[in-house]
Amino acid sequence: MDHTMELKVPPKWKIFLWRALCDILPTMNNLIIRRVDVDPTCPMCGLLHEDVMHTLFSCVYSKKVWNISGLPITHVIASSFPVWLMSVMANLTKEQFGKIVAVLYHLWAARNDAMWRGLLPRPNGVWRRAAGALAAYIHANGTGHTHGQPSAPALPTLQGRPQCYFDRGYRTHSGDATYGVVLLHPDGSFKAEINGKLEGCLSPLMAEALACKKVLSWLRERNEFRTPKPLAVWSYNYSILCGGGGGSIQGGFSLFFFLLAECYF
Ligand SMILES: [Zn+2]
Known part of the structure; x- marks a missing residue:
């Protein structure tokens, strides 16, 4: 496997991302599709119906977190989460993409805090936790990159390959x-x-x-x-x-x- 495809984030973040992409996270919308009797309102903003795209990107709370992060994604407009993530991936370095995954994971954790404990962390706290957890993970596992250089993985050479x-x-x-x-x-x-x-x-x-x-x-x-x-x-x-x-x-x-x-x- 081409090593440039490696995404340096904790395995549980990958599993979370995988579930978000398959749209199998237990959002209110998905619970209602499975005939669970719940209030469809987003537990973070309390205003709009909750689905994956709302929780992770379009909710006013999530937008605050993204703005604080400074990651260049706010201009991306997409109809579904996989398409959104694809568009985001196309314009970022691998390091930036790792940060995106960190924020997504911690947004979902904040949502669960709001849902189960009635406590919504401050948006800058979510960003600090995400950035800190990613830095700690990279520190513990090594990046394999030289300092300060944005990674620029080469596209695979396809000539002569099965x-x-x-x-x-x-x-x-x-x-x-x-x-x-x-x-x-x-x-x-x-x-x-x-x-x-x-x-x-x-x-x-x-x-x-x-x-x-x-x-x-x-x-x-x-x-x-x-x-x-x-x-x-x-x-x-x-x-x-x-x-x-x-x-x-x-x-x-x-x-x-x-x-x-x-x-x-
Ligand atoms: Zn919301």
Whole structure:
């Protein structure tokens, strides 16, 4: 696995981010979808209905935290959390992205304080805690970077490498989800494929997530990660979404793949 894909944050932050991306955090909106009888109002502002995007970005409280952080993300406008995060990733260095994940995690913790203890920390306290926890983690685990240099990971060289493409399908009405994977030799000729159904899918994003999981398991079973030249894995939809190639973090990779790969290897 290309080391430039590594995200230096605590594993529990990655798991949190993964859950936010799959939209399986227990927000009021998601509880209501699961027929839990709750007040849909955001526990932080008490004004608007709560969903992932509201809690982590558009709530007035969260906006205060983002403003204090000084991270250059306030101009990003997106309809869903994964799209928002993609847009954010495209313009940041890896260090800045680590800070984003820290703030997201601590915003969710602040939300839980408000929800379960009736206490909402001050916005600057959330930022201080996030920045402090990240600095402590980096200090304990090492950055692997030289001081003061923004990381500029190179995009992978794809010439002469085996390629894997995958995609997923999701039917909203029936909830049927499917996936398909094609593996190609470095010269572009066909090597192998697999496809099938994805059980227990509740949304297109979940289908994307489960498809990624299938792809990784399949590639690992086949020992495809042990080839002399590293395998390039692409998801159709997200490679279009974050095209442009100027991104700091592997612009063409599926975000789910990016996170899953980190949890797997
Ligand atoms: Zn709110």
